[in-house]
Amino acid sequence: MHTLDSRLFVFSTQRAITSFYASQQEGLMPKAMGIDELFSRAFFTPSKSAASSHIYRILLHTILRDLLAQRPALTKLLVFEQSFLGYLQGSEFLLPFFREIARHKVAMSEIPLRDIYADYEEHLAILEEIYTRFVARLDELGLEWLDDKQEVIKEFVQGFSQIEIYLDGLLNPIEQDKLYALSAYTPLYIHIDTDSYNYAYFRWLYAEIEPGFSYTIILDSREVDSKGVAKGADCRKVDSSGVAVGSTPSTTLARKHALPDPKQIHIHALYFELRIAQCSFVLEKVRGLLASGVSGDEIIIITPDESFSEYFALLDSAHNLNYAMGRELLSSPKIRAWCDELRSVLEAITQRPNAMSDLAFVESIFTYIFTQANAKANTQTSLDSTNAPIYQAHSSLDSSHIALLDTLPPCPLTTRLQAKILGIIGDYLRVESVLEEFGYGQLLELLFLRIQELGVDDVFGGKVRVMGVLETRGIACDYVIMVDCNSGFLPRIKESDVFLNTAIREKLQMPTLQDRENLQKHYYYQLFMCARKGVFVTFTHNEEARESSLLNELELQGVSITRDNGDNLYALFAVNEPKPYVEEEIVAKVGDFVFSPTSLAVFAECKRKFYCRYIARLKEPEPLESTFDSLALGELVHKALEHSYGARVGVVCDKACMQMIEQECQEYLRTQLQHTQTQGFSYELIRQDLRGFWQLERRLARSGFFVLACEQGFVSSVAIDSKQYKITGKIDRIDKLADGKWRVIDYKLSKPSKASRDKHLLQLAFYRLALESSALVFSDTASALAGTKPTRIESMVYYLKDAKPQKDRALLLSQEDFHAQKERIIELFKQTSGEVCFEKTQDTTSCVHCAYADMCNR
Structure with missing residues (x-):
């Protein structure tokens, strides 16, 4: 025996x-x-009872709420959202910190944060006050804390x-x-x-x-x-x-x-471009080991981050894996739907028994639901003898409540989950005096937040276990497969580990960040040592991810590591042979198109861009509303100049008139650009840029000129080889000089450059051709243009931004430039007469800011 x-x-x-x-x-x-x-x-x-994390969170919630209500100025230091969920999230952050200092027997007053970070002295004082209130509240309620004797x-x-x-x-x-x-x-x-x-x-x-x-x-x-x-x-x-x-x-x-010597360990490491691609190796390796007769109990898969199990659940079509950490309760669509419907029913209940508190009422509802579910399943009507009083509470529900609850679908929760939920409610009953401060809606919100944290066992999985490293302590197996062997996952840093820096932790004799990292590495090292037949690790290798330092450290200790490109050996999805790139050819007719200076310049610059914008009419992305870009600023300056010059059409512009125009223009800009500090800065910049422009305008006004029109639209046509090409446009300003000559002006907010000069000369030549055409028709003709015809035309571009030397501020279209650009315009029109091959430009510098660059593979 x-x-x-x-x-x-x-x-x-x-x-x-x-x-x-x-x-x-x-x-x-x-x-x-x-x-x-x-x-x-x-x-x-002695004289105290144990308390769960649920209770600690609730108490911290109430302390944070009361403290911020008493001292609203603290919201600048405590960045918690002042809401029910905000306080709960605040308690989630503080509780790990308070636990750590309690476990290491550190008094808040001992933390030398004041000596190291003087700027955080006030923060520390607030944390100390919260902690003092928290411990005092626990004493008041007779609940134990970690450092109690x-x-x-x-x-x-x-x-x-x-x-x-x-x-x-x-x-x-x-x-x-x-x-x-x-x-x-x-x-x-x-x-x-x-x-x-x-x-x-x-x-x-x-x-x-x-x-x-x-x-x-x-x-x-x-x-x-x-x-x-x-x-x-x-x-x-x-x-x-x-x-x-x-x-x-x-x-x-x-x-x-x-x-045993670590040199006996051999690790086969595979790296992948994508994180999910690691599944390709793991699932194939598991399939091969099981097929060779290896027991599933002798294979362990380690996930430093449990979120990786979602990839396995998605791709494990053979159902070889089971998950030691279980699954989230609400990951089941059936349970989620039932919980959502239950919550809707509870929120719809507006009348509750007067003799019952909100918490007791909620307890009675869950007790009734679980009792009915177990009765229908021919199981025991109570979970255990200690829960018997709770299960008797449903008798206090009236017929209207029971009728409403009976409309719910059958409860899908196991008796184990039912016991957990009743346990949560039981915890809350222990601090019911605190929860009386909560409203019915907040109580439901709190309860369902805790319910969704529950997990369900993975009872439908295979024999190969997927687990976190902490669950592997003290066990051995034949094969270990680890994923996510990347820095950031191994070691894994928690917020509570970095709340106090290394110098403070060393002074307080608390574990440093290095200590925490070494402890994690120890767990993996021990696991690799206990693997009797094979260790395999996978990690992501790309621009954003690199392998964990643990692998290099193990190599220094003599561990043999073989690294292979997993993407070359294991494919998550079938790989098709890449098709050779073939440049797309687009041939179409321009048709009866009305050209503007801008569209003609686009055609000259890149025919493919012209096709995308004007033929296919592909809409370009709009700038963000909050962005006050250079294009918007340019439009505003044009409006300001139109406002100030347009008010004096037909008036002789002399020195006195120019002074009024300048003042009105600047006032218009100031009123439009003073809404924010950024706009105010833009106003000061443009005001400085326009100084040279006003100097040049005052010099030209000495001989006097008339403003004939501002922002003047027109339509016309150009005859080439017996074919008429329709053109249209809008001229920023037309002046009439003392000798009868017309001066056509176009404003540019950009600075002059060699690249822009040719484009601007093309635009000036376009305007001159239009004005000289017998088919010219002005839209909304102003009285100053009525019945007039230019005898001579002078075209110029004004560069409004400050440019040096001063002569570069204005670009005049010479007779020689006009003839050259005229021939160019005629040639461009001829190219549009039949079918056009809308090819991409060979000058890729213009593709940098093009909205269609991605479509063109540029």
Whole structure:
């Protein structure tokens, strides 16, 4: 007959416990549990009860809300949205920070942030006030906090001859003290495996810890009498370190042996261009291993970021994988639809029993729903005896509520999920006095937020486990496949890890960011060491992602790593042979098109651009509304000049008149460009740019001239080889000089350049041809142009921006330039007479700012 092993075995994870039991022979099994369960069962806080994260979040929510209500100015420092969800998100941020300082027994006043970051002194004071209120509220409600003094339940601990603890991870100071306190009642045998990443963490336990060894350390601080019998200790008398008074923490090295050389590890690494492409290797490798007879239990897939499991769920058509982390509750369409309908029903209820609080009413509703669901499924009508009072609460619902609830579809939740939801409500009932401040709608919002955080087990998956690295502690297998071996995923940085910088953490003896990173690397290193037959890692390699530094560090330690291009070896999708690029040829007729100076210039610049804009009429993207670009500014300056000159059509422009025109133009611009600081800056720039323009205009006004028209539209035609080509346009300004000559002016807000000169000369020649044509017709003819005909025409472009030297401000169309541009215009018109091959321009410099560049593969 087997005797009962009186030892207690403690592991880091539930999977390690399962592996431990699987390794035992048949018979009476020894007791095993996780280290968190050990602490919860071996310690208690006098006069206080345990509290869940749900309760902590609610309390922090109310503290933040009350604090910001009392001192609204704090919103400038605490960037929490002042809403129900905003306060909840604030509590999500603060809780990890408060937990960390409590676990490391750090008082807020001890944080030397004031000495390092003086600018954050006020922030720290606010955090300290929030923390003080939080701890005081917990005391008021009789709820325990992490740094509360606890006592050992000696009857529980002394029931074991010794406790075997397989430690893998970092224990905070409070947890270390708890181990010392337990050692006052029974010896602890602590087993650790060390490497270059984690050995320094255990110096608190044994000063001579070295990397690369397996240690068994006995922690025993029991008092013994003269006969050597342990006397135990008074658990109610504990010093500041948590150790029973009168006992001396004693550590003894019981065993030490070298671990296998890391050189025995071989890692096959594959890199991919896309993150999702890693699935191609993983799924194919799993299929091959299973086909070769490898048990699915001997294959583990590690996802540093659990979101990667969404790719697997999408592409695992063979259903070989199961997900240890489970799936989100609302990932099931059926459950999501049921929850949405339930919430709609609850929100529609406006009348509730007067004798019941909102929370008790919600509790009764869920109890009724779950009771009915279980009754219909011929299961027990209550989850367990402790929940019996809750299940009786539905009797207080009236017939109208029950009738409404009976319209809901059948409840799709398992009894396990039902118990979790009732447990959440039970937590809330413990702080019902706090929740009375919440409205019914806020209470529902809070509850459904917590419900959507629940997970469901993956019961339909295969035998190959997909899990996070923390779940792998203490277990071994034949094959390990790891994805996302990239920096950013490994090591993975949390916000709480960087809240205090390294210098502060070192002063407070708290784990630094480097410590956190090393601990993560240790988990992966241990996992690779425990893989008996093969280790495969994949990572993304592109401009934005690079492999994790862990691979280089392992190579320095002697680990053999082979890297291959996974895209060349494994294709996620079938790869088709790329088709050779063939330039598209577009041939069409221009037809009865009316050319403007702009469209003709586009035709001369790039025929393909002309086709896209004027024949295919492809709309160009509009600029952002908030962007006050150069085009909009140019239009505004044109309007200002039209406003000031147009008011004096037919009037002699002399020195006095020019002064009035200049003032009115600047006033118009000022009123249009003073809405924002950016526009005001634009106004000052354009005002400075126009100084040279006004100087030139005043000099020309000495001989006097008349303004005949501003922004004058026209239609005309040009006869070439007995064919008429219709033209149209709008001239910025037409002046009549003292000698009867017309001066045609076009404004340009851009600065003169060699590239723009040819385009602008073409435009001036276009205007002159139109004015000299017998078919010329002005649109909305002003009285100053009525019945007039130019005897001579002078065409010029005004460059409004400040240009040096001064002579470059105006570009005059000489007789020689006119004849050259006229021949060019005639040739361009001839090219449009028949079918046109709308080819791309060979001068790709004009493609830089073209809206159709992507379409042209430029």
